[in-house]
Amino acid sequence: MESVNQVDYNSINNLVNNNHLNSNGFQYFDKFFYKEIINDFKKFLEFISTKKVLVIGDIMLDRWIKGEVERISPEAPVPVVKVFKEWIELGGAANVAKIISYYSNFVYLVGFAGNDIYFKNLLSLLKKRKINYNIIKTSKTTIVKTRVIAHNNQHIVRVDRENTNYDTFDYSYLFNNLKKIDFNGFDIIFFIDYNKNLFNKETMSFFSEIVNNNIFDKFIIVCPKPNNFNYFINFNKINYLSINKKEANQIFNISFDNLNNKFDFNLIKKILNDNNLMINLDKKIEDIVITLGSWGLTVFNNKYNLWVDAIKQEVFDVVGAGDNVSAIYGLYKFYSNDVLKSSFLANLAGSIAVSKPFTNPVKPIDISHSLYYLLKINYKNKFFKINKK
Numbered sequence: 001m002e003s004v005n006q007v008d009y010n011s012i013n014n015l016v017n018n019n020h021l022n023s024n025g026f027q028y029f030d031k032f033f034y035k036e037i038i039n040d041f042k043k044f045l046e047f048i049s050t051k052k053v054l055v056i057g058d059i060m061l062d063r064w065i066k067g068e069v070e071r072i073s074p075e076a077p078v079p080v081v082k083v084f085k086e087w088i089e090l091g092g093a094a095n096v097a098k099i100i101s102y103y104s105n106f107v108y109l110v111g112f113a114g115n116d117i118y119f120k121n122l123l124s125l126l127k128k129r130k131i132n133y134n135i136i137k138t139s140k141t142t143i144v145k146t147r148v149i150a151h152n153n154q155h156i157v158r159v160d161r162e163n164t165n166y167d168t169f170d171y172s173y174l175f176n177n178l179k180k181i182d183f184n185g186f187d188i189i190f191f192i193d194y195n196k197n198l199f200n201k202e203t204m205s206f207f208s209e210i211v212n213n214n215i216f217d218k219f220i221i222v223c224p225k226p227n228n229f230n231y232f233i234n235f236n237k238i239n240y241l242s243i244n245k246k247e248a249n250q251i252f253n254i255s256f257d258n259l260n261n262k263f264d265f266n267l268i269k270k271i272l273n274d275n276n277l278m279i280n281l282d283k284k285i286e287d288i289v290i291t292l293g294s295w296g297l298t299v300f301n302n303k304y305n306l307w308v309d310a311i312k313q314e315v316f317d318v319v320g321a322g323d324n325v326s327a328i329y330g331l332y333k334f335y336s337n338d339v340l341k342s343s344f345l346a347n348l349a350g351s352i353a354v355s356k357p358f359t360n361p362v363k364p365i366d367i368s369h370s371l372y373y374l375l376k377i378n379y380k381n382k383f384f385k386i387n388k389k
Contacts, residue, residue: 025265028380029344037341038371044335045103045364051334052106052185056207057093057192057223058199059111059135060143061118061125064089069150081150088118090125091145093192096223099327099361100190101129108132108186110178112166112198114142134177138170143196164197174198175206183210188219188334190326191232195225204231212236221330223322226250233284240287240333242326248290256292265384271298272305272386287339291325291350299343302388308343309382311351321353324362344381348374 067081090098097109109126113119113135119142126133143162149155183189191207193199199207211220212235222232223242229251232238245256254271288300296310329346336342348370349362374381 026382026384028382030380031375031378034371034375037344038368038375040336040341041345041368041371044332047335048103048331049105051104051187052108053100053104053188053190054108054110054183054186055093055097055100055190055192056110057096057190058143058194058196059094059109059113059122060092060145060194061122062089062091062095063087063144063146065146065148067148067150069156079150079156081148081156088121088125090122090129092143092194092196093190094122094126095361096190096192096323096327097126097131098129099324100331101131102361102363103331106132108134110134110181112136112138112140112170112174112196114138114140114163116142118142118144134181136170136174136177138166138173140164140166140170162196166197171202174203178206183215183218186218188221188330189215190221190330191223193222193224193228195227199228199231201231204228204234208234219330219334221326223326236284238285240289240330241285242289242291242322242329244291244322245293268298268307268384269386272300272307272384287333289325289329289343289346291322297325297343297347297350299339301339303339304385304387306339306343306385307383308347310347311379311381321350324349324353328362340383340385344383
């Protein structure tokens with residue numbers, strides 16, 4: 001039987017009922033909503049399983065080294081980790097593809113990897129999840145992030161192995177492979193940017209031409225890094241833009257610093273009325289989703305702006321949580337065109353993701369079990385929205 005990583009909701013109601021926020025203006029997801037979305041989620045799974053999804057982005061591997069710390073090194077004041085387990089997971093855009101593979105039966109991944117031993121690990125993991133791929137093997141190294149953990153999954157150190165100074169030959173090989181792809185054969189296209197040089201002026205010129213001239217009817221999802229954002233807005237349309245609060249600060253000059261320690265409802269309302277985001281929405285971006293960590297997420301679109309409170313949860317590991325939010329919001333929004341339900345499910349996926357150790361995808365069974373539990377306890381998850389005039 002497949003293991004289930006369900007959010008631990010014990011005593012969550014106390015967190016909600018004992019907070020001192022003025023509830024005026026808040027709305028709640030309640031048992032009536034949960035009954036409806038449980039039925040919708042079943043229909044969604046059947047619908048999305050037949051859709052073809054293309055993921056283009058920076059491919060990585062997450063390498064984990066787990067052990068015990070028994071002493072401090074005599075050579076330097078650092079812990080000595082006695083290793084008892086090592087493994088590798090898909091990371092970056094490959095992790096997004098892995099998450100989607102639990103929902104869609106046809107996922108296709110495109111990106112760079114190195115000509116090294118990790119290339120074989122990458123292909124093996126993709127084949128294990130039955131993910132189709134067009135991996136451009138470069139003269140550089142495969143990006144690998146190694147995390148050493150101990151003491152109840154406490155992170156000791158992270159070591160990054162990467163060389164993304166791709167040369168003319170690498171990009172030429174990329175363009176030749178991209179020209180062979182039938183972009184019209186896909187229903188949904190994700191662009192996953194981790195600022196590892198897959199997306200630059202030249203490649204984005206190619207992607208912009210494809211998006212604007214050939215696949216304008218496709219559902220386009222962009223997860224950009226701030227220094228590449230201006231390349232992506234050359235797209236004539238973006239159905240869904242996914243960023244975190246730090247990236248939102250750099251791209252739209254919105255500060256979330258006051259949310260770091262204490263919740264501020266007035267700040268949430270101020271953010272939801274921000275005009276910088278409205279300018280972009282009016283032009284070409286349908287939805288902008290900003291994740292706020294322990295304070296949930298905000299969504300800006302042409303109908304209304306929305307804040308959904310996070311389901312308070314003990315955090316084991318935040319690695320890959322944003323990937324789960326991006327994937328679930330994008331897939332469900334494509335299915336339903338419903339911002340409120342997509343936001344709720346993405347927010348739930350984020351809460352489940354941080355309750356899991358390591359790079360773990362949020363699977364349909366995880367969401368289903370959590371939905372039934374929310375219904376059982378009639379958990380009132382706060383949200384607030386401002387309708388457009």
